[in-house]
Amino acid sequence: MEPGSHSASVWRYARATRAHVIVDAEEYFARMRQAMLAAEHRIMLIGWDFDTRIDLCRREPGYRRPPGDPPDRLGDFMLWLAKRKPNLEIRVLKWNIGALKMLVRGSMPVDLLRWWMTPQIDFKFDGAHPVGCSHHQKIVVIDDCFAVCGGIDMTGDRWDTSEHIENDERRRRPTGARYGPWHDATMALEGEAAAALGEYGRERWVQAGGKEMAPCPPRQGTPWPEELDAEFEAVDIGMARTRSQYEAIVETREIEALFVEQIARARRFIYAESQYFASRKIAEAITLRMSETDPPEIVLVNPETSDGWLEQTAMDGARTRLLHAIRDRDHAKRFSLWCPYGAKGTPIYVHAKIIIVDDEVLRVGSANLNNRSMGLDSEFDVFIDAARSGGDRAREAIAGLRHTLLAEHSGLELDAVAALLEQNGSMAGMLDAAPKGGKCLRRFEIRPLTEAEQDIADNEALDPERPEEMLSFYKRGGLFRSAILRRPA
Numbered sequence: 001m002e003p004g005s006h007s008a009s010v011w012r013y014a015r016a017t018r019a020h021v022i023v024d025a026e027e028y029f030a031r032m033r034q035a036m037l038a039a040e041h042r043i044m045l046i047g048w049d050f051d052t053r054i055d056l057c058r059r060e061p062g063y064r065r066p067p068g069d070p071p072d073r074l075g076d077f078m079l080w081l082a083k084r085k086p087n088l089e090i091r092v093l094k095w096n097i098g099a100l101k102m103l104v105r106g107s108m109p110v111d112l113l114r115w116w117m118t119p120q121i122d123f124k125f126d127g128a129h130p131v132g133c134s135h136h137q138k139i140v141v142i143d144d145c146f147a148v149c150g151g152i153d154m155t156g157d158r159w160d161t162s163e164h165i166e167n168d169e170r171r172r173r174p175t176g177a178r179y180g181p182w183h184d185a186t187m188a189l190e191g192e193a194a195a196a197l198g199e200y201g202r203e204r205w206v207q208a209g210g211k212e213m214a215p216c217p218p219r220q221g222t223p224w225p226e227e228l229d230a231e232f233e234a235v236d237i238g239m240a241r242t243r244s245q246y247e248a249i250v251e252t253r254e255i256e257a258l259f260v261e262q263i264a265r266a267r268r269f270i271y272a273e274s275q276y277f278a279s280r281k282i283a284e285a286i287t288l289r290m291s292e293t294d295p296p297e298i299v300l301v302n303p304e305t306s307d308g309w310l311e312q313t314a315m316d317g318a319r320t321r322l323l324h325a326i327r328d329r330d331h332a333k334r335f336s337l338w339c340p341y342g343a344k345g346t347p348i349y350v351h352a353k354i355i356i357v358d359d360e361v362l363r364v365g366s367a368n369l370n371n372r373s374m375g376l377d378s379e380f381d382v383f384i385d386a387a388r389s390g391g392d393r394a395r396e397a398i399a400g401l402r403h404t405l406l407a408e409h410s411g412l413e414l415d416a417v418a419a420l421l422e423q424n425g426s427m428a429g430m431l432d433a434a435p436k437g438g439k440c441l442r443r444f445e446i447r448p449l450t451e452a453e454q455d456i457a458d459n460e461a462l463d464p465e466r467p468e469e470m471l472s473f474y475k476r477g478g479l480f481r482s483a484i485l486r487r488p489a
Helices: 025-037 074-084 096-102 108-116 192-207 254-265 280-290 309-329 371-375 391-410 414-424 427-433 451-458
Strands: 012-023 042-047 089-095 121-126 139-142 146-150 185-191 232-243 269-273 297-301 335-341 354-357 361-365 379-385 440-443
Touching (some): 012 025, 012 192, 012 391, 025 074, 025 146, 042 192, 074 089, 074 108, 074 121, 089 096, 108 121, 121 192, 139 192, 146 361, 185 192, 185 361, 192 232, 192 379, 232 254, 232 371, 232 391, 254 280, 254 354, 254 361, 254 371, 269 391, 280 297, 280 309, 280 371, 297 427, 335 427, 354 391, 361 391, 391 414, 391 440, 414 427
Parallel strands (some): 042 089, 089 121
Antiparallel strands (some): 012 185, 042 139, 139 146, 146 185, 269 354, 335 440
8 A cells, every 4th residue: 555545444554754653641641842932833732631740851850941941831831932932823722621621721721821821822622423422542743853652641650661660759749649640652754644633633623623724844854852763764654543423524544453453463473452352353352262272462551450440330341241251262371461550569550552463463442442532532543563664673673662661660680571572482482480568460350240240231222333322222232242352161
């Protein structure tokens, strides 16, 4: 497929002069601050949530900001930029359902009023989706030549280091309340791939009721942060979307189709991180692979539990039911699900959405492995396929990232990860052999579900596959509508 063309599973391919996966929000916030400082024409922020009260940098106690240095607080930082760069446009697009919540976020209404009084800043709520569906993408585009796309929102509860230190005093909400360790990821892009995301962002802006914007004019140099050493150079970036049908907007399910394709493609292994595991289609694709004579290894990293009562009821129950179904067909014991913990046993929340296939395909985005991300919510994923471009150099970088993630979660050095993988012949074997006395990944233990939990999970009552199924409980066949997931005779 040529760059710019469409398919059932890929919106388009576009060349990135540089690309890099940013792991965890400490580096993300710091690098985005640097990139926005280098902006000349336009900053476009597209997110599920924003909180103007967050600090982009977490300083040590007693730190004094030098005179003239930009503020760390997001709301003040944007105003500082607008004041010093009169030709800079700032556009912010946020899911409309969170509008009321923003009104009770302390000083945030004052920030939004100050933004509203600044002509260069335009903040818009996105309601261009069916009832019950959300705007879930997390995209930033600067000057149409630098962009990021992944799982990190510029909001509270996101900042953390890759050490995920338990009881880290810097990990606080804008209210001062503490929150637990949080793992996340996004991909930085430069060049034509960033321009494609800029085109998509302008389209989303108009769909949400905003005025049309022209592409940014060419500029000298690039906003790419100097401290960001690119893992990839001169690679094609594949892009896939989810959108539900709304007025003139057509339904798009590229992300679901791409997941099924990439699971079917695996020859040796798949490493994945996701906030949820509740998608019927994904579970069916995995079950088909586990039913083969010599299936690939699949290692999935999830949080111990979902965040919030509703998510726990909907997603955790479905995860348990799907794991039972996969286990019934997994004759070679090649599928495993793991949860990360700190040295003192504190669960580390996984919000990242990453897929690595055979160290040849690397995918990062906003889509989780649940039904909503396949057909209800707006999502955007980007991926690199080393077989298409990048070759062995890209494969080495993808393998390096996989080892880095395993090291981060298991508390080991990179050399120790490589040695244990070699000794044990699989990721699951490596994780079983890794020490469990400190930071580690542990196998997920499937707990029994109550009859009510089974009923909710089986009928996909809180995680439907299409908008029209939102209120049609108990009428669709649910998780087990296909014979693939039913217990074999």
